[in-house]
Amino acid sequence: MGFPVYQYEKSAEEYRRALKVIPSGIYGHLGPAEGCFVPVTAFPFFSDRARGAYFWDADGNRFIDYMCAYGPNILGYNDPDVDEAAAKQREKGDCITAPSIRMIDFAELLVDTVASADWAFFAKNGGDVTTLAVLAARAHTRRKKIVFFKGYYHGVAPWTQKIDYPGILEEDVANNIYVPWNDYERLAEVFEENRGEIAAVISQPYMHGNFTDNQLPAEGFWQKVRRLCTDTETVLIVDDVRAGFRLDLAGSDHFFGFQADLICFCKALANGYNVSALCGRDFLKNTVSGLTYTGSYWLSAVPFAAGIACIEKMKRLGLPKLLHEKGLKLREGLVAAAQKHGFDLRVTGMPALFYLRLADAAGDSAGKPPTPSFMLHQRWIAEMVRRGIYLTNHHNHFLNYALSDEDIDTTVAVADEAFAALG
Amino acid sequence: MGFPVYQYEKSAEEYRRALKVIPSGIYGHLGPAEGCFVPVTAFPFFSDRARGAYFWDADGNRFIDYMCAYGPNILGYNDPDVDEAAAKQREKGDCITAPSIRMIDFAELLVDTVASADWAFFAKNGGDVTTLAVLAARAHTRRKKIVFFKGYYHGVAPWTQKIDYPGILEEDVANNIYVPWNDYERLAEVFEENRGEIAAVISQPYMHGNFTDNQLPAEGFWQKVRRLCTDTETVLIVDDVRAGFRLDLAGSDHFFGFQADLICFCKALANGYNVSALCGRDFLKNTVSGLTYTGSYWLSAVPFAAGIACIEKMKRLGLPKLLHEKGLKLREGLVAAAQKHGFDLRVTGMPALFYLRLADAAGDSAGKPPTPSFMLHQRWIAEMVRRGIYLTNHHNHFLNYALSDEDIDTTVAVADEAFAALG
Numbered sequence: 001m002g003f004p005v006y007q008y009e010k011s012a013e014e015y016r017r018a019l020k021v022i023p024s025g026i027y028g029h030l031g032p033a034e035g036c037f038v039p040v041t042a043f044p045f046f047s048d049r050a051r052g053a054y055f056w057d058a059d060g061n062r063f064i065d066y067m068c069a070y071g072p073n074i075l076g077y078n079d080p081d082v083d084e085a086a087a088k089q090r091e092k093g094d095c096i097t098a099p100s101i102r103m104i105d106f107a108e109l110l111v112d113t114v115a116s117a118d119w120a121f122f123a124k125n126g127g128d129v130t131t132l133a134v135l136a137a138r139a140h141t142r143r144k145k146i147v148f149f150k151g152y153y154h155g156v157a158p159w160t161q162k163i164d165y166p167g168i169l170e171e172d173v174a175n176n177i178y179v180p181w182n183d184y185e186r187l188a189e190v191f192e193e194n195r196g197e198i199a200a201v202i203s204q205p206y207m208h209g210n211f212t213d214n215q216l217p218a219e220g221f222w223q224k225v226r227r228l229c230t231d232t233e234t235v236l237i238v239d240d241v242r243a244g245f246r247l248d249l250a251g252s253d254h255f256f257g258f259q260a261d262l263i264c265f266c267k268a269l270a271n272g273y274n275v276s277a278l279c280g281r282d283f284l285k286n287t288v289s290g291l292t293y294t295g296s297y298w299l300s301a302v303p304f305a306a307g308i309a310c311i312e313k314m315k316r317l318g319l320p321k322l323l324h325e326k327g328l329k330l331r332e333g334l335v336a337a338a339q340k341h342g343f344d345l346r347v348t349g350m351p352a353l354f355y356l357r358l359a360d361a362a363g364d365s366a367g368k369p370p371t372p373s374f375m376l377h378q379r380w381i382a383e384m385v386r387r388g389i390y391l392t393n394h395h396n397h398f399l400n401y402a403l404s405d406e407d408i409d410t411t412v413a414v415a416d417e418a419f420a421a422l423g
Numbered sequence: 424m425g426f427p428v429y430q431y432e433k434s435a436e437e438y439r440r441a442l443k444v445i446p447s448g449i450y451g452h453l454g455p456a457e458g459c460f461v462p463v464t465a466f467p468f469f470s471d472r473a474r475g476a477y478f479w480d481a482d483g484n485r486f487i488d489y490m491c492a493y494g495p496n497i498l499g500y501n502d503p504d505v506d507e508a509a510a511k512q513r514e515k516g517d518c519i520t521a522p523s524i525r526m527i528d529f530a531e532l533l534v535d536t537v538a539s540a541d542w543a544f545f546a547k548n549g550g551d552v553t554t555l556a557v558l559a560a561r562a563h564t565r566r567k568k569i570v571f572f573k574g575y576y577h578g579v580a581p582w583t584q585k586i587d588y589p590g591i592l593e594e595d596v597a598n599n600i601y602v603p604w605n606d607y608e609r610l611a612e613v614f615e616e617n618r619g620e621i622a623a624v625i626s627q628p629y630m631h632g633n634f635t636d637n638q639l640p641a642e643g644f645w646q647k648v649r650r651l652c653t654d655t656e657t658v659l660i661v662d663d664v665r666a667g668f669r670l671d672l673a674g675s676d677h678f679f680g681f682q683a684d685l686i687c688f689c690k691a692l693a694n695g696y697n698v699s700a701l702c703g704r705d706f707l708k709n710t711v712s713g714l715t716y717t718g719s720y721w722l723s724a725v726p727f728a729a730g731i732a733c734i735e736k737m738k739r740l741g742l743p744k745l746l747h748e749k750g751l752k753l754r755e756g757l758v759a760a761a762q763k764h765g766f767d768l769r770v771t772g773m774p775a776l777f778y779l780r781l782a783d784a785a786g787d788s789a790g791k792p793p794t795p796s797f798m799l800h801q802r803w804i805a806e807m808v809r810r811g812i813y814l815t816n817h818h819n820h821f822l823n824y825a826l827s828d829e830d831i832d833t834t835v836a837v838a839d840e841a842f843a844a845l846g
Contacts, residue, residue, distance in 0.1 A: 014524050021530040021542050024712035026522060027721075046524045047724075050516035058524055067520040072719055077516055093473035093500055095695035097490040097813060099449060101437050101469045101481055107444040119444050124547045124697065125718045135581065135590030144592055156716050157580065158558065166713050167558030169567055171594040241719070267719050272518035274547065274697045274720040289447035290589050293579050295548045296495055296664070296690050297697040298450075301470075390520060 003387040003414055010058040011045040018045075038393060042382035050077035052402035055390075063390040064407050068398035071242055071267030075313060076402025082271045082309045089305035100301030106308050110279055113311055115254040116238075116263050117279035121288055123298050126241035126266035127155025129278040130202065132293055133262040134159065136280070137200035137235035140287040145194055147201045149181040151209030154202060154239050181207040182218045187225065191232060200235040200262075201225065205243050205252030206349070208396045213357055214349030222258040229261070235284070241266040241276070246352040246398070248320055249311070251279075273306035320352065323399045326408065327351020330399075333412030341419035343380075355396045356381075376422065383418035426810040426837055433481040434468040441468075461816060465805035473500035475825035478813075486813040487830050491821035494665055494690030498736060499825025505694045505732045512728035523724030529731050533702055536734055538677040539661075539686050540702035544711055546721050549664035549689035550578025552701040553625065555716055556685040557582065559703070560623035560658035563710040568617055570624040572604040574632030577625060577662050604630040605641045610648065614655060623685075624652055625660040628675030629772070631819045636780055637772030645681040652684070658707070664689040664699070669775040669821070671743055672734070674702075696729035743775065746822045749831065750774020753822075756835030764842035766803075778819045779804075799845065806841035 019025040026045055044057030053076060056062050068074065075082060089102060107120040123129050134146055146159075154160040158172035177194065179187050191198060203225075207215040229236040238253045238260035245268040248255035253263060261284060266276035274297070280288070313319075331347045331354060338345035338358070349355045358377040381393040389411050391397060442448040449468055467480030476499060479485050491497065498505060512525060530543040546552050557569055569582075577583040581595035600617065602610050614621060626648075630638040652659040661676045661683035668691040671678035676686060684707060689699035697720070703711070736742075754770045754777060761768035761781070772778045781800040804816040812834050814820060 014527060018527045021527065021534045023542055023544055023708050027717055044521055047516065047519045047521040050519045055516065055519050055521065057521060065520050069518045069520050070719060072518050093470065093478065095492045095495050096470045096473045096478050097488050097492050098467055098470040098478065098480060104437060104441045104444065111444050119446055121446055127718065139589035161715055165715050167562035169561065169598065171597050174594050175592065274723065285446050292584055292588050294450055295550065296493060300697065
């Protein structure tokens with residue numbers, strides 16, 4: 001077989017060092033605390049450097065990276081245009097007592113670009129802006145309850161966590177209502193049952209949760225949700241932190257043919273420079289003005305300059321279409337490689353942020369661990385990762401502009417070998 | 424008189440542009456929403472660039488900056504050593520799918536430097552780590568209530584806000600208990616009244632709230648609080664986001680002769696590069712490992728490299744002592760200038776993050792608006808700012824290493840003129 005199988009000696013050594021001074025050594029999906037059912041021994045734990053579509057781990061192994069730092073890397077690591085704009089701004093200044101005028105330029109660009117944006121408010125985490133959106137909705141409506149769709153992820157603030165997670169109180173989630181995705185009837189019932197009490201519906205543009213096939217909106221679903229929110233004066237919040245700018249530069253609500261009242265951006269906003277944004281419609285601007293919401297680095301100018309360069313480049317490239325095409329080519333190649341070896345690989349979600357699942361076991365529909373096909377899928381993912389294709393087994397993936405046709409061909413060739421190894 | 428009085432035509436023009444696309448045009452203390460009683464017309468709204476102890480506004484006016492971006496700027500804007508380390512790391516990579524080993528190096532350095540740190544967990548905002556501290560305390564103790572000292576600021580998460588702030592619910596603050604600063608008797612009573620229910624005490628190392636003279640801990644106060652927390656197995660959280668590294672590189676708890684269980688850092692951690700950290704003692708490490716807590720940019724390597732360079736430089740310089748001396752010199756000069764013109768200027772808090780108040784009106788003790796002396800103080804601050812000395816009237820200030828003796832002399836000379844202008 002052609003592809004070397006990676007070893008992670010240095011990563012393992014660094015992990016032992018990390019365990020002494022960092023809780024769980026590494027946090028996020030590879031941390032033991034998460035219970036993420038990741039075949040962690042197949043993964044490199046620490047990176048050394050990155051460029052374009054690749055990163056190199058602590059052992060010097062190179063990976064074609066389909067996680068893109070969980071989203072921020074949309075143009076390729078160290079994109080020259082974004083880095084140049086950022087370096088130029090850094091020379092002038094970054095985190096200064098008074099905000100840079102770059103903040104205004106960036107807000108103007110978002111207002112020009114994003115269909116639902118009459119204004120923009122900048123922060124740092126995706127969770128900063130989902131929390132801001134909920135505060136704004138409550139302040140505007142003077143109501144308390146928030147409707148979520150099951151499978152949601154809106155950050156790690158206590159109100160977004162589950163009641164059985166450590167440290168979370170019943171008060172944190174007392175005003176949350178959970179409705180199945182795409183179930184408009186149930187949503188309408190919930191509105192009926194909580195008449196005059198629902199401040200907002202918060203939702204990702206489509207269901208790209210973990211451990212389950214991603215689900216696009218059913219025909220007309222978003223339009224009905226939009227109408228219900230309008231009729232009941234409920235704020236419709238789209239959490240576009242994960243999907244933002246990969247489907248449509250005008251916002252994923254625009255892509256699915258409706259208009260959010262508030263839309264949250266973070267990951268792909270500045271190609272890895274640290275910034276998030278809440279954008280929204282005029283009728284909520286004064287409400288947001290009245291909230292107490294600020295942070296130490298929120299006015300930093302370098303991420304604004306990077307964000308401007310990133311959005312301008314995405315526009316020049318017409319990026320979402322390119323990512324869509326790359327995703328289709330990759331899907332076709334992976335599914336064919338699976339079929340060749342007699343496997344049924346399901347690729348769901350939008351091609352630019354696809355979700356993978358091997359569906360080869362009786363009675364397995366959702367892929368929720370620990371079914372036989374889930375374990376088979378894990379083994380396949382492990383074989384891919386050990387051969388330099390950085391995928392994960394339970395989370396959607398992300399494409400970036402630097403990923404070449406040749407990289408996709410390599411990925412498919414590795415998949416062929418990885419399926420053979422399952423044998 | 425010698426110092427030119429600044430005009431802000433370009434700032435005003437930019438502000439009009441900002442108002443169209445940003446809620447309240449500018450947020451934070453100069454925004455109209457905050458009700459901060461700042462004489463806003465005396466202030467520049469937007470910056471163009473910064474270097475060392477200075478920034479230049481959109482009109483090209485230069486300011487000696489005593490706000491330091493509200494804290495992050497501790498070595499001087501664009502410190503060459505920090506910027507070089509950051510640039511070197513950026514060349515390798517920043518926000519990558521797998522964390523850089525710089526994260527481990529940074530954690531090791533904090534464990535070596537900070538007395539209460541057996542481990543470090545990194546995030547982005549100060550509020551990310553105050554919230555993490557509270558989650559950890561609740562998870563560890565399986566109790567709900569948190570004791571705050573009145574005048575506190577622990578970020579903008581809903582649990583830190585006030586019940587009458589827009590968007591905040593009673594559930595958000597239902598488990599908060601507020602005790603007057605330095606009032607150990609009341610604290611002990613509260614512990615008695617809520618026996619077995621208090622998860623944590625969270626506090627800044629001394630009271631550096633807004634609109635009031637800062638108050639250092641009373642003799643023995645912290646030692647008694649520490650003993651009470653230990654006796655009742657309550658987690659003692661020190662929020663060192665604002666004061667951290669300006670008093671003592673080993674932590675402000677160390678400075679005041681006690682040991683926190685959890686200590687929160689942000690502002691001065693990396694000289695403006697975007698990172699925050701929760702550090703803590705071994706007995707809480709497993710609890711933190713078990714929490715669900717992560718963010719899109721939290722593993723970015725550039726801020727880790729910057730933080731390492733920043734802390735190493737602060738250690739080489741023995742920075743807190745230098746800042747203390749600068750602060751004493753400044754205080755002496757400002758008080759003398761006030762006296763010369765018959766004014767009583769009170770300088771409170773630690774010299775490296777001093778608070779100012781003109782106390783010239785009968786019956787005015789706290790400086791809370793809108794007493795006559797508060798308005799006089801505002802007028803003086805406005806005269807200072809218009810002459811290039813960036814102070815504020817209701818918030819503590821911050822010193823940085825780049826501030827020279829000559830800058831302090833200039834500040835005192837401007838103060839002389841500004842007091843004369845009050846006449």
